[in-house]
Amino acid sequence: MDALVLLIFCFLFGMLARKLELLPSSTPMVLNGFIINLSMPAITFYYIHKMQFDTSLLFPVFMPWIHFGLAFFLFRFIAKRMNYDKKTTGAIILTAGLGNTSFVGFPLITAYFGAEYLGVGVLVDQPGTFLVLSTLGIATAAIYSSGAISAMGLLKKVFTFPPFQAMLLAVLLRSFEIPEYAQLSMKTLGLTITPLAMVSVGYQLKFVKSPGIIKKLFFGLGYKLFLAPAFFYLLYVVIMRGSGINMQVTLFEAAMAPMITAGIVSIQYGLDEELAVMMLGVGIPLSLLTAPVWHYLLSGV
Template sequence: MTGALVAFLCLFLGLVLQKVDKFPSEKAANWVQAYLIYIVLPALALLYIPKIQPSWGLLIPVSAAWFTFLLSWGIFGYLGKKLNWGKNVTGCLIIVAGLANTSFLGFPVIEGLYGREGLPIALLIDQGGSFLLVSSLSILVGSLYGNHSESLKQVPLKILKFPPFGFLVGTLMMSLFQIPTPEVLIPSLQIIGKTMPSMALLVIGLRFSVDLQSISSKFFWYGLGYRLILAPALVWLIYSQVMDSRSLEFKVTVLESGMAPMITGSIIAIQFGLQPRLASLLSGLGMPISAISLAIWYFLLG
C-alpha cells in the first residue's frame, strides 16, 4: 500500500514539475526513461526470471498474455495498414494496448479480490508473459514501427543490442538450467526493482497531458476498448474451453487480461517514438478507467 502511495505521489510530482517554468521536463523524462530501460528492466529480469520453474502446467495461464499481445499485433497491424493510420499510431496501439499492467496494478487488485492465493498465478502471468513480452516482442514491434525503423535485416541486431533483451536471454538460460541469482545481488536488485512503479509514473506525469482532443481520439478508445473489453472477453471465451471456469486460475487469468495498459509498455513505445502522448494517455488514464471494467469482470466471473 505504501509503495502504491509513493508511486502515485511521483505521478503527481511529474504533473507539477511539468508546469514549472524553465524546468526541463522532457530532458528529465528522458533521463528517468533511460534508467528504467537500461537499469530497472535488466535488474527485474535477473531478480525474477531465474526463479521460474519451467513446466507445461504453467503454459495455459501464461499463454494468455502472449495470446492477447499477438492478437493486438494482428488486429491493429491489419487495421493500421488497411486504414492508413501511420506506422507510429499502429505500433503504439500494438505495444501499449497489447500489454496489460499485470504487476503494478494487477498484483494489488488480485490480492484484494482473491487473497494471497491468487498472487502466484498473477506472478506467473506477469513474469512468464508480460515481462518477457515487454523485453522481447515489444522491442521487435518498436523496431519495425518506430521513427528510427531500419530494414528487416537490421532489426535482429537492434534487438540484440537492446540491454533488457540480453538480460532476458541470460536469465531464461539461468531458469532453464536452474542457476539461481547470486544471493549477494538480490538485496540491490530488490531495491532497484521497487523503484519501477514510482519512476514509471514519474515519466508518465512529466509527459501526461489531457485535452478534449486526446480524450476524443478514436485511437485512445480503440486501445482501451481492446485492452479492457475485447482481450478479457476473448480470453474468457477461449480459455474456458481448456480451464475450469470456476477455478481461481481461470478467474485470475481473465482479470489479468483485463488490466489497464502496462506502464512499461508505454515507456517502450515512447522510447521508439511511437506517439508519446497517446502512449502516456493509454497507460495513465487507463488505470482509473479500468476500475470500472475490472469491477464488471469480477462480478461476471462470480
C-alpha cells in the same frame, strides 16, 4: 494498498513536475534510462532465476503475441471501413496492440497481487510484449511508414535490450546458487521501477485535440482496455480452463494501458503522432480506473 497509493502519488507528481517545471525536460529520458538499464534487468534476473517453470507459464508468454495479432487484423479491417490513412492505421495497431506491461503493469501487479507475482509480469513483458514490439511491432511501423528495417537490425534490437539480456542470463545460471546479498540487492534495485516509472509516465503525458480523435480513441482504447482482456478471459479461462493467481495476473496484464515505447516508435516512424500521444495520455490514466474493476472481476479465476 500502500503500493497503490505510492503509484498514484508518483503519477500525479510527474504531471505536476512537468506543469510547474520542478524537474528538467530531460527527466523522462534519465528515469527511463535508469529503469531500462538497471531496475528492469535487476528485477528480471531476480524473479526469472528463482521461478519454477511449468506449462502454465506459457499462457503469459503467448498472450501479448495473440493480443497484437488480433489488433493487427481488427484495425486493418476498421481502417478500411473508416478510410483511415496508413499512418493512422499503423499508430492504432501499435498503441492498441501492445500493452504497458512493465512501466504501468509492474507497479499495478505489486499493488493488487504483491511483488512476489512480478515474475509472471516479467514473462508477459520480456518474451512477450518486448519481443512483439522488437519484431512484429517494428515491422508494422516500417510497413505503415516509408522506412524499413533489416532482419539483422531486428535481432540487434532484441539482443542488446538489457532486460532481455538479464532474462537470458538468469535462465543460463538457473543451476547456480546466487548469494543472498546479491539477490537482496537485485530485488531492492528492481523495486525502484514503481516510483520512477510512474513519475516518468506522469511527466510525459500530453493531451491534444484533432477532428475524429474521439472515435479513434474509442476504437483503440475500447479494444485495449475492455475487448482484449475479455477475449483472453474467454480463451484462457472459459475455453482452456485456466485458473489460479498466475492466470489472474496474465489477464490483468492484458488489460494494461497502451505501451509508452510503442507510442514512441509510432512517432519515430512518422505515424499519426497526435493519435499515439492521445492513446497514451488518455489510456494510462483511464487504466488506473479500469484496473481495479478487472482485478475484482478476475478474483474468482
